[in-house]
Amino acid sequence: MDENDSFIFEKGYKRAQNNFIPKLDIECNKLEEFLPSNLIRDEIQIPDIPEVEIVRHFVKLSKINYGVDSGIYPLGSCTMKYNPKINEYVARLPEFTQLHPLQEENEGALQLIGNISKMLSEITGMDGFTLQPAAGAHGELVGLLIIKKYFETKGLLKNKIIIPDSAHGTNPASAKMAGFSIIELQSNEYGEVPLDHLEFAMKQGDIAGIMLTNPNTLGVFDRQIKEITKIVHKYDGLCYYDGANLNPMLGICRPRDMGFDIVHLNLHKTFSTPHGGGGPGSGPVGVTNELIPFLPIPCIISTEHGIVCNQDNINSIGRIKAFWGNFGIILRAYVYILSLGAEGLKRVGQIAVLNANYLRIQLQKKYNLPYKRICQHEFVLSDKDMPNEITTEDIAKRILDFGFYAPTIYFPLIVNGALMVEPTETESKNSLDKFVEVMNKIYDEALNEPEKLKNAPLNTPVKRLDAVNAARNPVLRD
Amino acid sequence: MDFIPHDDKTIAEMLKIIGISKIEDLFKDIPRDLIIKCLNLPEGLSEPDVLENLKELGKKNKTYSNSFLGAGCYFHYIPSLVDFVISRSEFYTSYTPYQAEASQGYLQAIYEYQSIISRLTQMDVANASMYDGSTALAEAAIMASIITGKNQVIILEGVHPEYIEVVKTYCWGQNIGLKIVPIEKLGDEVSKEIAAVLFQSPNFFGDIEDTLILAKFVKERYPNCLIIHCMTDPTCLGVLKPPGETDIDIFVAEGQSFGINPSFGGPGLGIFATRKKFLRKIPGRLVGKTKEINGNREGFLLTLQAREQHIRREKASSNICTNQALCSLSALVYLASLGKTGLCEIATQNFQKAHYVMNKIKLIPGYTLLNTKPIYNEFIVKCPNLDSLIEECTKLNLLPPLPLSKYYPEMKDIALVCVTESNSRESIDNFIKAVENANYSKEERF
Numbered sequence: 020m021d022e023n024d025s026f027i028f029e030k031g032y033k034r035a036q037n038n039f040i041p042k043l044d045i046e047c048n049k050l051e052e053f054l055p056s057n058l059i060r061d062e063i064q065i066p067d068i069p070e071v072e073i074v075r076h077f078v079k080l081s082k083i084n085y086g087v088d089s090g091i092y093p094l095g096s097c098t099m100k101y102n103p104k105i106n107e108y109v110a111r112l113p114e115f116t117q118l119h120p121l122q123e124e125n126e127g128a129l130q131l132i133g134n135i136s137k138m139l140s141e142i143t144g145m146d147g148f149t150l151q152p153a154a155g156a157h158g159e160l161v162g163l164l165i166i167k168k169y170f171e172t173k174g175l176l177k178n179k180i181i182i183p184d185s186a187h188g189t190n191p192a193s194a195k196m197a198g199f200s201i202i203e204l205q206s207n208e209y210g211e212v213p214l215d216h217l218e219f220a221m222k223q224g225d226i227a228g229i230m231l232t233n234p235n236t237l238g239v240f241d242r243q244i245k246e247i248t249k250i251v252h253k254y255d256g257l258c259y260y261d262g263a264n265l266n267p268m269l270g271i272c273r274p275r276d277m278g279f280d281i282v283h284l285n286l287h288k289t290f291s292t293p294h295g296g297g298g299p300g301s302g303p304v305g306v307t308n309e310l311i312p313f314l315p316i317p318c319i320i321s322t323e324h325g326i327v328c329n330q331d332n333i334n335s336i337g338r339i340k341a342f343w344g345n346f347g348i349i350l351r352a353y354v355y356i357l358s359l360g361a362e363g364l365k366r367v368g369q370i371a372v373l374n375a376n377y378l379r380i381q382l383q384k385k386y387n388l389p390y391k392r393i394c395q396h397e398f399v400l401s402d403k404d405m406p407n408e409i410t411t412e413d414i415a416k417r418i419l420d421f422g423f424y425a426p427t428i429y430f431p432l433i434v435n436g437a438l439m440v441e442p443t444e445t446e447s448k449n450s451l452d453k454f455v456e457v458m459n460k461i462y463d464e465a466l467n468e469p470e471k472l473k474n475a476p477l478n479t480p481v482k483r484l485d486a487v488n489a490a491r492n493p494v495l496r497d
Numbered sequence: 498m499d500f501i502p503h504d505d506k507t508i509a510e511m512l513k514i515i516g517i518s519k520i521e522d523l524f525k526d527i528p529r530d531l532i533i534k535c536l537n538l539p540e541g542l543s544e545p546d547v548l549e550n551l552k553e554l555g556k557k558n559k560t561y562s563n564s565f566l567g568a569g570c571y572f573h574y575i576p577s578l579v580d581f582v583i584s585r586s587e588f589y590t591s592y593t594p595y596q597a598e599a600s601q602g603y604l605q606a607i608y609e610y611q612s613i614i615s616r617l618t619q620m621d622v623a624n625a626s627m628y629d630g631s632t633a634l635a636e637a638a639i640m641a642s643i644i645t646g647k648n649q650v651i652i653l654e655g656v657h658p659e660y661i662e663v664v665k666t667y668c669w670g671q672n673i674g675l676k677i678v679p680i681e682k683l684g685d686e687v688s689k690e691i692a693a694v695l696f697q698s699p700n701f702f703g704d705i706e707d708t709l710i711l712a713k714f715v716k717e718r719y720p721n722c723l724i725i726h727c728m729t730d731p732t733c734l735g736v737l738k739p740p741g742e743t744d745i746d747i748f749v750a751e752g753q754s755f756g757i758n759p760s761f762g763g764p765g766l767g768i769f770a771t772r773k774k775f776l777r778k779i780p781g782r783l784v785g786k787t788k789e790i791n792g793n794r795e796g797f798l799l800t801l802q803a804r805e806q807h808i809r810r811e812k813a814s815s816n817i818c819t820n821q822a823l824c825s826l827s828a829l830v831y832l833a834s835l836g837k838t839g840l841c842e843i844a845t846q847n848f849q850k851a852h853y854v855m856n857k858i859k860l861i862p863g864y865t866l867l868n869t870k871p872i873y874n875e876f877i878v879k880c881p882n883l884d885s886l887i888e889e890c891t892k893l894n895l896l897p898p899l900p901l902s903k904y905y906p907e908m909k910d911i912a913l914v915c916v917t918e919s920n921s922r923e924s925i926d927n928f929i930k931a932v933e934n935a936n937y938s939k940e941e942r943f
Contacts, residue, residue: 021664026605026609026612027611027613027833028608028609028613033514035932037576037772037834037835037836037839039574039576039834039835039839040835040843040846040918041840041846041918041919041921042840042851043846044921044922045849045850045853045922045925046853047850047852047853048849048852050736050845050848052848053848053852054531054705054736054848054871055514055871057709057738058705058707058737058738058871059737059884060734060736060739060742062841063616063617063734063735063837063838063840063841064616064837065613065617065832065833065836065837065840066836066837067836067837067838067839068833068834068836070576070578070834071832072580073578073830073833074629074764075604076827077582077830078585079602080601080602080603080606081582081585081587081588082587082592082602082604083601083835084587084588084599084600084601084602084603085587085590085591085596085599085600086586086587086588086589086590086591087586087590088586088587089587089590089712090713091505092592094592094595097592099592100500101500101587102586102590102733103500104680104747105544105548106926107584107589108548109547109548109551110760111580112552112555112726112773113560114554114555114556114558114560115555115558115756115760115761116554116758116759116760117560117561117572118558118560118760118761119566119570119572119759119761119762119796119896120569120757120759120761120762120763121566121568121569121570121762121899121903122559122561122566122691122896123558123833124558124559125558125559125761126517126557127555127556127557127558127560128558128761130554131554131556134725141536141537141538142536142538152797153628153629153632153763153764153821154817154818154819154820155818155819156806156816156817156818156819157628157632157817159816159817160589161583162669162671163670164669166668170656187737187807188806188807188808188809188813188818189804189806189807189816189818190810191810191811192806192810192811192815192816194808194811195811195812195813195816196667196671196815196816197670197671198670198672199670200811201810201811229663240524240526240527242526242527242528244528244531245528245531250903252688254752267756269585270533270535271524271527271533272531272533272535273525273531273676274526275547276531277531280883283914285819287819288782290630290862291500293589293590293619293823294590294592294593294819295588295589295591295592295821295822295823295824296588296589296591296592296593296594296600296822296823296826297592297593297625297626297782297819297820297822297824298626298628298764298819298820298821298822298824299628299763299764299819299820299821299823299824300819301824306710307682309734311686315617315666316868318861336666336667336669337630337663337665337666337669338659338663338666339632339663339666339667340628340629340631340632340663341569341629341630341657341660341751341765342569342570342659342761342762343630343761343762343763344762345628345760345763346763346764347760347763347764347765348758348761348763348764350551353551354547354551356538357541357550358498358499358541358542358544358546358547359498359499359500359541360537360538360539360541360542361535361536361537361538361539361540362499362540362541363498363499363541364536364538365535365536366499366501367499367501368602369520369523369909370501370503370508372520372523372524373503373508373511373512373520374511374514376515377511377514377515377525380514380515380516381514382840390893391525392526393522393524393525393526395523403506407838411785415596417824418522419596419598419599424592424595424596424599425599425900427595428595430807444501445500445501445502446502446753447502447507448502448503448507448510448511449502461854463587472590474791476591476598476599479598479599479601480598480601480796481597481598481601481754481789481794481796482598482789482790482791482792482793482794482795483598483789483790483791484597484598484787484788484789484790484796484798485787485788485789485790486787486798488787489785489786489787489798489800489904490582490785490800490801490802490803493776493783493785493799493800493801494785494787495608495611495622495623495784495785495786496608496611496612496615496616496621496622496623497608497609497786
């Protein structure tokens with residue numbers, strides 16, 4: 020950090036200069052007359068800063084931050100596609116922003132939620148959706164609580180969940196939050212779920228089901244998906260679909276047809292709502308007819324007679340968030356689906372896969388590709404064959420030097436030194452070619468000038484940061 | 498409109514380089530019978546048509562000139578620079594800042610957010626954000642259970658009814674017992690088996706609890722029991738004694754009041770702050786300050802990640818991944834824009850305007866104010882005819898107060914009224930008029 024990037028707290032002025040509060044236009048008493056003095060605080064340690072200083076501060080910070088609008092953002096499993104500007108415009112219309120969640124006349128908002136539920140049902144093949152969950156992991160928790168409740172009402176004790184070792188980290192963490200213990204299943208040499216191991220595990224009887232993402236985190240479509248879900252169902256288990264990787268499946272095939280009972284989606288991945296630097300997101304959950312009674316409340320269902328809003332439902336898992344979900348995000352996703360329509364969504368699936376394979380074919384010439392198959396939305400390289408002991412971290416940091424963001428690194432855990440690349444459909448061929456060029460150049464540097472990689476990044480606002488010391492002696496505030 | 502830059506010629510070139518002849522070949526791993534022909538959805542729309550469509554839907558939502566409704570979601574004035582900052586696409590189109598060196602801007606902003614919340618609350622440390630106030634409260638209960646090793650929590654009745662339901666759901670998930678207790682019975686119910694006492698102040702009905710005494714009461718008897726303080730409109734911290742100056746262990750709040758539009762109740766912001774000794778048990782992201790490995794410049798990164806799901810998987814302190822980063826940026830800009838002077842002034846005005854309205858209503862026959870403790874910007878009032886009051890408000894284009902019977906069927910004709918700095922003199926006069934009319938209209942009927 021340079022001196023001129025100082026903290027917002029160091030911009031204090033003696034006199035307040037901003038004027039964001041209306042003039043008090045009523046006759047009223049002093050605070051002390053209705054509030055005991057022992058409840059009143061001393062001065063807050065937040066300085067008064069002139070507006071222009073605040074604006075310059077944040078503009079300066081924005082200039083040292085990389086977004087999708089800056090260039091390719093190939094983070095695997097994050098689906099960093101372009102965020103259409105129309106989404107942002109619509110989300111700022113006062114008819115939506117100035118809507119109170121408890122006001123009566125809200126028909127437009129409920130109808131929108133009902134409409135998008137139906138669209139997501141069509142896209143995934145499910146029968147009903149809740150738009151309540153605020154993010155993907157929140158959706159996972161809801162899905163797992165539905166599984167828990169389903170077996171509870173049947174009077175069955177099933178407290179274990181099967182999760183393959185290729186799964187997103189949120190899967191086991193969510194399962195634990197819903198009270199399940201986890202049985203980890205090792206993927207086979209193709210990166211797929213081994214049917215014999217699955218059947219062996221299911222036979223134990225206390226297994227509630229399986230959590231899967233398909234295509235999985237290797238970017239590979241599990242060819243035996245129908246057999247997998249069949250085995251789980253044979254032993255009365257439920258199949259949960261982690262929709263983080265749904266993008267390449269849009270308009271191509273549907274989780275329900277694969278045999279899944281529960282699906283969560285990430286509107287901030289697949290449906291183009293901005294990731295916002297870590298949220299707000301939205302993680303709708305879709306289920307089969309049999310599981311609709313377990314959805315969280317309030318449950319909005321679009322019927323032939325209009326929108327029905329269920330506030331209580333005896334079998335529901337209960338409420339999982341105040342009010343209606345991240346409506347502002349749901350709204351953006353709705354705009355996206357309307358813009359694309361059926362054909363547009365199918366093209367998203369197709370081009371996402373085209374772009375990923377185009378990159379894979381070219382990058383595997385120099386980089387190790389542990390699973391040599393046609394991929395779907397993403398693929399995973401490793402640092403296995405890198406010369407001069409160059410690591411995945413070195414490669415990632417050097418990518419930053421060339422003005423691009425780096426892929427997801429060291430995930431999935433089943434590939435040592437993983438570099439997980441997901442370009443998305445909105446990158447042009449030109450943009451992909453530039454990325455390949457940079458990756459090739461980095462490989463040549465690894466051969467001939469390895470120090471450049473080991474010291475990378477060199478062109479960013481700061482050089483490689485000391486994460487070990489940060490964790491050992493945490494400084495989390497000023 | 499699909500936002501895809503390729504033309505057919507480009508696609509053909511790319512297929513050739515991949516070594517296949519048609520796009521369908523990319524999907525040959527998928528069993529044939531799973532491939533669908535086409536989704537049953539309408540054709541895509543042009544931008545003006547989309548806009549038209551959404552404006553039509555928007556018309557079915559009523560917007561009011563002024564609001565007397567709060568109950569967990571508040572209308573406060575938002576300075577224009579808040580939207581300006583969060584509209585910088587370097588911020589809003591970025592991902593969680595995994596690559597620190599290319600994300601210094603956002604990381605510094607989150608660090609400043611953690612700092613500004615810590616300063617406002619006087620707690621030691623705040624995380625980068627949770628989904629909303631209700632889930633922050635639920636995660637606080639779970640954190641308390643992990644810390645104490647006990648699986649019983651108490652929640653006081655004054656907590657927002659939707660928050661209580663959310664805590665109930667989360668606790669059921671983790672097999673944690675939950676007791677809902679009126680504040681007068683707290684002494685009878687708290688015991689050494691209790692992991693935490695959860696309470697809200699100002700509570701759902703508007704009452705400001707004496708948190709100092711409440712926390713002390715529990716801590717003197719059971720020093721290991723955690724005290725969790727929840728708030729739905731933290732603008733009151735501009736005036737009220739901060740939780741950090743009491744025995745509160747975890748402070749959570751809904752941060753929507755800090756520069757975030759109501760937007761039908763989401764996205765909001767889960768504020769989560771605690772004491773240093775619990776640092777390694779906090780759920781969610783944390784940004785830390787450090788130095789370059791081979792240099793002297795300071796920089797920021799995500800830290801203490803060993804608590805988190807992507808490292809620890811099922812042993813993580815929470816499953817939270819994506820949180821509400823952009824909303825925390827709104828809160829930071831909002832709090833910085835107001836500064837200490839503005840924050841104090843805004844809280845003072847909320848106090849004053851709410852009391853002004855309360856004092857006016859007190860004089861109108863048929864109405865009874867029900868709060869017995871000091872209030873901030875919400876209060877409850879027994880009305881002669883609440884339906885009629887709602888009708889009168891709507892006539893005057895005012896968003897009416899909440900009928901408590903929505904959550905408590907037995908509380909008939911009791912309104913939860915919210916008055917903030919955004920209520921103009923004119924709207925207040927109109928509201929008083931509505932209150933008066935609602936009274937007369939009932940008398941006329943008899």
